[in-house]
Amino acid sequence: MRISRRSFLLGTAGVTTGFALGATGQAAWAVDDVSMRAMWWGSNDRAKRTVAVAKLFHEKNPDITVIGETISGDGYWTKLATAMAGRDVSDVFQLEPSTISDYSKRGACLALDEFVPDALKVDNFDKQLLDLTTIDGKLWGVGLGLNSFSMFYDEAAFKKASIAPPTHETTWKEYADIAVEMTKAAGKNNYWGGPYGARYNYVFDAWLRQRGKTLFSADGSIGFDTGDAKEWFAYWEDLRERGGTVPADVQTLDQNTIESNCLALGKSAMGMTYSNQLIGYQLVSKNPLGITMLPREKKGGPSGHYYRPALIWSVGSTTLYGEQAAKFISFFVNDIEAGRILGVERGVPMSTKVREAILPNLNPTEQKTVKYVNLLKDQVGDYPAPAPKGSQEFDRNVLRTVADELAFGRIKVAEAAEKLVTQGKATLRQG
CATH class of the missing domain: 3.40.190.10 (Periplasmic binding protein-like II)
Structure with missing residues (x-):
């Protein structure tokens, strides 16, 4: 050449x-x-x-x-x-x-x-x-390529702890109990069951869809209210206080890269991310990783998942x-x-x-990735309307910021919910 x-x-x-x-x-x-x-x-x-x-x-x-x-x-x-x-x-x-x-x-x-x-x-x-x-x-x-939201877990850590890992039928209540059990059973310093997922917009998206709501509405505004946000933040705060999530100083290390995620850092037994990233996570994880769906509100209820490019x-x-x-x-x-x-x-x-x-x-x-995508075939819902202008600012500058303030104890749940809705609406209007 x-x-x-x-x-x-x-x-x-x-x-x-x-x-x-x-x-x-x-x-x-x-x-x-x-x-x-x-x-x-x-x-x-x-x-x-x-x-x-x-x-x-x-x-x-x-x-x-x-x-x-x-x-x-x-x-x-x-x-x-x-x-x-x-x-x-x-x-x-x-x-x-x-x-x-x-x-x-x-x-x-x-x-x-x-x-x-x-x-x-x-x-x-x-x-x-x-x-x-x-x-x-x-x-x-x-x-x-085709993917969806997912949850990864350290297979060896669960086996050693004699705890059954989450499955595609696990509810949010069951997930919380599993996360707390894993923190206790691992018996290691600076190691927890799972992430402080309040700052993940795609997890919040699935959570809302399981409840008949959406992250963004068809008219380009937010698709939830302060009650939904309060329930969301309260769940993660309760789980953090029970010891089931990494603390704020660990979670805020996550810069939306594989290498900075708490699971990849060896700080947690579970992590929430996108299914196609299993390959990248496995390259930086010393133990085999399993993959399953995000928890759902109730057994047999909507998964909140959808296929996405x-x-x-x-x-x-x-x-x-x-x-x-x-x-x-x-x-x-x-x-x-x-x-x-x-x-x-x-x-x-x-x-x-x-x-x-x-x-x-x-x-x-x-x-494993292909099998997971195939598993979702009968579990996925309709693809949502296109995200509005300002959606990235909502993710980076509103949801993550408010969730981090809450995790560090600078604000309470009710204030976090109000800020998320008020600032979220303002951000999308400016988008």
Whole structure:
């Protein structure tokens, strides 16, 4: 492969004829002609898989350069906001279900309909899966895999404690008792049953859906009241006081990354997250992890779960290379060899052709993920309306902040509930 004038030098990593992954977290593939940027967040494992697929893409499309950048945690959204303000969004960038509506309405994304079916092939996708990334009749991104909310647990810790782990039928009351028992049975300092989950918006979402409510309403406001918020916060405060959750100083270490989650840090026996992240969690966990659904309000009641695109590739609205970017996304989700590299780390493939091709060769952890997604088939509800503008600010600046203040004892449950509703409404109005 010939290195062009556009070759990308990465710190001390130097330039190679393949790709380079430097201390900055950036990766580059050097080719001639078109040069595109791709930006995503995630673990080192995700970066390696993405790099490998982009290298494969170059081998089959030697006239296109892809310069990749991986950013950790909430820093990704800060970087994206800065890029939007400067009208310099990456040609290809990663979103998720709760952000695609918001960012498409803010003008960050390019509608992809014009590239279907020539550059972007989606004929192996069920129509309902394409609907997950369609807003106001336009396709703003392509889902990279299917997932849902989930709960992970340390199988060895439960076995050692002789306590039955949670299942897909576990209620919230039963979960609380299990968490308290695990804290006591473990007999270790700085180790607890589970997280202080009051600050997780997707868990609150499921909690509300189990009760016939929603996190956000169809008109773009919040879908719950102070009574719902009070019940939510009271549950977690009661569980914290009983010793079933990590304390505030541990929970606030969670920067929305795998490595900072209390389960991955070895501080708890259970953790709440998204199903596709089992692969990443297992890489940093010394013990085998199990996966099951979030607790539910009552036996046989609604689960609050729904299928969602785990992650999404979108194209930047200011790109000069829309067709090439669409071609890269199409390769990412349709190429069988690319599918084998990616596995299910970004979710179970949405293309039926890719899914069928890779399933026989998945490792045990990946198979757990697929079995979990299949388990949900008769448990999921309807996909919610697109999240409104301001939904990310609600998550980061309102729910997490209020939950942390409560956990540290700075406010009481009733005040936390009132602040969540009042500040939540204000944030969404400003969104």
